[in-house]
Amino acid sequence: VVRLEEITKVYGSGDMAVHALAGVNLNIKKGEYCAIMGASGSGKSTMMNVIGCLDRPSAGRYYLENLDVSQLPEDDLARIRNLQIGFVFQQFHLLSQLSALDNVMLPMVYAGVSSRDRRDRAEDALIRVGLKDRMLNKPTQLSGGQQQRVAIARALVNRPVILLADEPTGALDSRTTQEVMELFSELHQAGIAVIMVTHEPDVARLTERIVWVKDGAILHNRLAPDD
Amino acid sequence: VVRLEEITKVYGSGDMAVHALAGVNLNIKKGEYCAIMGASGSGKSTMMNVIGCLDRPSAGRYYLENLDVSQLPEDDLARIRNLQIGFVFQQFHLLSQLSALDNVMLPMVYAGVSSRDRRDRAEDALIRVGLKDRMLNKPTQLSGGQQQRVAIARALVNRPVILLADEPTGALDSRTTQEVMELFSELHQAGIAVIMVTHEPDVARLTERIVWVKDGAILHNRLAPDD
Ligand SMILES: Nc1ncnc2c1ncn2[C@@H]1O[C@H](COP(=O)(O)OP(=O)(O)OP(=O)(O)O)[C@@H](O)[C@H]1O
Ligand SMILES: Nc1ncnc2c1ncn2[C@@H]1O[C@H](COP(=O)(O)OP(=O)(O)OP(=O)(O)O)[C@@H](O)[C@H]1O
Ligand SMILES: [Mg+2]
Ligand SMILES: [Mg+2]
Numbered sequence: 001v002v003r004l005e006e007i008t009k010v011y012g013s014g015d016m017a018v019h020a021l022a023g024v025n026l027n028i029k030k031g032e033y034c035a036i037m038g039a040s041g042s043g044k045s046t047m048m049n050v051i052g053c054l055d056r057p058s059a060g061r062y063y064l065e066n067l068d069v070s071q072l073p074e075d076d077l078a079r080i081r082n083l084q085i086g087f088v089f090q091q092f093h094l095l096s097q098l099s100a101l102d103n104v105m106l107p108m109v110y111a112g113v114s115s116r117d118r119r120d121r122a123e124d125a126l127i128r129v130g131l132k133d134r135m136l137n138k139p140t141q142l143s144g145g146q147q148q149r150v151a152i153a154r155a156l157v158n159r160p161v162i163l164l165a166d167e168p169t170g171a172l173d174s175r176t177t178q179e180v181m182e183l184f185s186e187l188h189q190a191g192i193a194v195i196m197v198t199h200e201p202d203v204a205r206l207t208e209r210i211v212w213v214k215d216g217a218i219l220h221n222r223l224a225p226d227d
Numbered sequence: 228v229v230r231l232e233e234i235t236k237v238y239g240s241g242d243m244a245v246h247a248l249a250g251v252n253l254n255i256k257k258g259e260y261c262a263i264m265g266a267s268g269s270g271k272s273t274m275m276n277v278i279g280c281l282d283r284p285s286a287g288r289y290y291l292e293n294l295d296v297s298q299l300p301e302d303d304l305a306r307i308r309n310l311q312i313g314f315v316f317q318q319f320h321l322l323s324q325l326s327a328l329d330n331v332m333l334p335m336v337y338a339g340v341s342s343r344d345r346r347d348r349a350e351d352a353l354i355r356v357g358l359k360d361r362m363l364n365k366p367t368q369l370s371g372g373q374q375q376r377v378a379i380a381r382a383l384v385n386r387p388v389i390l391l392a393d394e395p396t397g398a399l400d401s402r403t404t405q406e407v408m409e410l411f412s413e414l415h416q417a418g419i420a421v422i423m424v425t426h427e428p429d430v431a432r433l434t435e436r437i438v439w440v441k442d443g444a445i446l447h448n449r450l451a452p453d454d
Contacts, residue, residue, distance in 0.1 A: 011368065040372025040403045041361075090371040090398065091318075134268075141238065144317040144394065145267025167371065170397045171317065173426040176267045199400040200427075 001162065001193050002028040002051055007060035009046050009216075020046040021057065022216035028195060030161075033188040035204035036197045038213030044197045045090055045166055047213065051195065052087045052164050053077045065161075082110050086155035090166040090197070092147050094139040100126060100150045101135040107158050118157075125153035128183060130176065144171040152180060156187070163187060165196040169203055181206055228389060228420050229255040229278055234287035236273050236443075247273040248284065249443035255422060257388075260415040262431035263424045265440030271424045272317055272393055274440065278422065279314045279391050280304045292388075309337050313382035317393040317424070319374050321366040327353060327377045328362040334385050345384075352380035355410060357403065371398040379407060383414070390414060392423040396430055408433055 009021040021043050028034055036044050049055035050062060053069060062069045064080065072080075081087075094103045104122040113121070126135050129149035139147050148171045155163060165184070169177040181203060188194050196207065204210050212219040236248040248270050255261055263271050276282035277289060280296060289296045291307065299307075308314075321330050331349040340348070353362050356376035366374050375398045382390060390411070396404040408430060415421050423434065431437050439446040 037400070039400045040376070040398070041370045042400075045370055143268045143272060149267070167398060171267070171394060171426075173264070173266045173269075174428075177426075199398075199404075201401075 001030045001032075001065055002026070002195070003061075003063040003066075004047075004050070005061045005063075007047070007050055007057045007062060009043075009050065009055070010058045019216050021050070024060070024216070024218055026211065026218055028193060031188065031191045031193055033184075033194045033206075033208045034196070035207040035210045036195065036213060037199060037204055037210060038219070042213045043216040044213050046216075048087075048164050048166050048195070048197060051162075052085050053081050054087070082107060083158055084161050086158065086160035086163045088148075088151050088155045088163075088165040088168045090170070092139075092151040094147055094150055094154075096139050099136045099138055100131060100142065100146075100153075103139070103150055104154045104157055107154060111158050113158075121157050122153070125157050126150070129153050130179060145173065145176060148172060149176070149180070152183075160192065162193045162195065165194070167197055167199070169198065169200065177203065228257045228259075228292055229253070229422070230288075230290040230293075231274075231277070232288045232290075234274070234277055234284045234289060236270075236277065236282070237285045246443050248277070251287070251443070251445055253438065253445055255420060258415065258418045258420055260411075260421045260433075260435045261423070262434040262437045263422065263440060264426060264431055264437060265446070269440045270443040271440050273443075275314075275391050275393050275422070275424060278389075279312050280308050281314070309334060310385055311388050313385065313387035313390045315375075315378050315382045315390075315392040315395045317397070319366075319378040321374060321377055321381075323366050326363045326365055327358060327369065327373075327380075330366070330377055331381045331384055334381060338385050340385075348384050349380070352384050353377070356380050357406060372400065372403060375399060376403070376407070379410075387419065389420045389422065392421070394424050394426070396425065396427065404430065 004024050004026040007021055007024040011018045011020055024047055038044055050057050101122055104125055105118045108118040108121065123135065129152055131146060131149055134142060134146055152168055169180055172180060184194050198204050231251050231253040234248055234251040238245045238247055251274055265271050277284050328349055331352055332345045335345040335348065356379055358373060358376055361369060361373055379395055396407055399407060411421050425431050
């Protein structure tokens with residue numbers, strides 16, 4: 001469902017050039033559950049941004065469900081991002097002037113979901129991540145881990161085929177992490193491809209496959225947990 | 228060096244009231260190395276903000292080096308925050324329009340450090356956290372873990388007596404985490420009190436003492452690692 005071929009991403013130029021991605025080749029099948037690990041600065045978030053159609057590569061091809069993404073106009077990309085891909089950002093990117101509930105409902109506004117269904121689905125998602133009593137709080141009135149969970153709820157409400165989660169349990173204690181992992185596992189069972197950047201081995205161990213990134217390239221693919 | 232007595236923090240009022248802190252009593256000795264753990268939303272960051280003089284409690288007393296902080300005017304608090312306390316925020320709070328180097332130099336401007344010493348100390352701190360080649364990057368040009376490390380460097384440059392670190396390795400891979408832990412250990416050896424919120428047991432294990440927080444109160448104090 002996701003195929004990256006020789007993807008490169010360069011920032012700057014000349015001897016100031018930073019090769020954030022240096023020839024990434026990656027195939028992710030429909031419904032696969034995949035962890036992405038690697039050192040800080042190795043290119044994981046950059047790669048996720050390319051997969052999530054948020055960033056265009058400097059070179060290489062990206063096929064999403066066999067469509068060459070680089071040939072698509074911006075409107076099509078925006079639809080794909082909204083309807084097919086759910087993204088949990090490393091820095092959450094919640095809108096600070098909106099409540100948790102409004103933040104979670106926003107993607108459904110763009111998708112044309114009815115206002116009653118938006119509310120129901122958003123409430124269900126927030127209850128599912130344990131935020132039943134915090135729905136009306138704004139992000140500044142939420143703890144770090146609560147904000148992270150709002151970001152997770154928001155990524156799910158349009159029922160995407162691919163969930164991209166960049167360090168989704170970074171701010172969570174072990175029990176809440178377990179609950180989020182059970183949620184991801186259910187989504188995976190339901191046929192959603194889950195691609196998750198994590199630096200926690202216990203989280204990576206729960207996936208089907210671990211992809212290692214080093215200096216902007218895929219080091220090797222191996223099957224989870226410890227082969 | 229830090230003494231909290233019956234500290235409470237309430238948001239909202241009536242039946243909407245959230246007791247983020249509900250009678251916290253805590254004593255931290257000079258130079259102690261202490262981990263704070265607890266579920267998401269249990270009050271850890273709120274407590275850190277009170278200790279860091281960033282937030283006033285709703286009730287209770289806070290003695291910092293035996294001075295009653297609640298009796299101090301804002302100017303004195305600002306000096307204390309700048310000179311005695313280093314704070315690594317859970318959400319980093321770097322200034323996006325400044326480079327990593329300028330971000331790290333800023334606390335020293337307020338402290339009246341000469342411009343040559345500011346530059347030297349800031350560069351040393353950034354090299355120490357592995358960011359030698361990223362000093363001129365702005366936060367948007369840095370990975371999540373790199374931003375976290377800039378926040379760590381910034382907390383150290385005024386040589387505080389207390390380092391407050393809210394999930395300082397949340398965005399870091401295991402090797403970088405180890406390097407940061409070695410740095411904290413050195414600071415501790417040098418006599419700095421290190422108070423660190425973490426949800427990672429491997430990180431907490433390296434401290435002298437683990438304080439558990441639950442529903443806004445200290446559950447129990449116990450000595451690290453597993454007593
Ligand atoms: N301004 C506010 N208004 C209302 N409630 C708030 C406000 N700020 C924080 N809270 C609530 O106070 C509680 C404690 O928050 P705090 O940030 O201290 O938790 P935490 O232990 O740091 O959690 P995490 O591990 O997720 O970072 C949370 O339940 C949060 O929703
Ligand atoms: N706009 C930019 N200009 C210059 N360099 C950049 C820019 N954005 C990212 N980089 C660099 O690209 C590299 C890869 O960044 P990326 O965010 O993908 O790392 P990461 O693997 O997600 O790291 P982390 O685990 O710390 O989140 C980093 O070294 C970073 O400094
Ligand atoms: Mg990243
Ligand atoms: Mg917190």
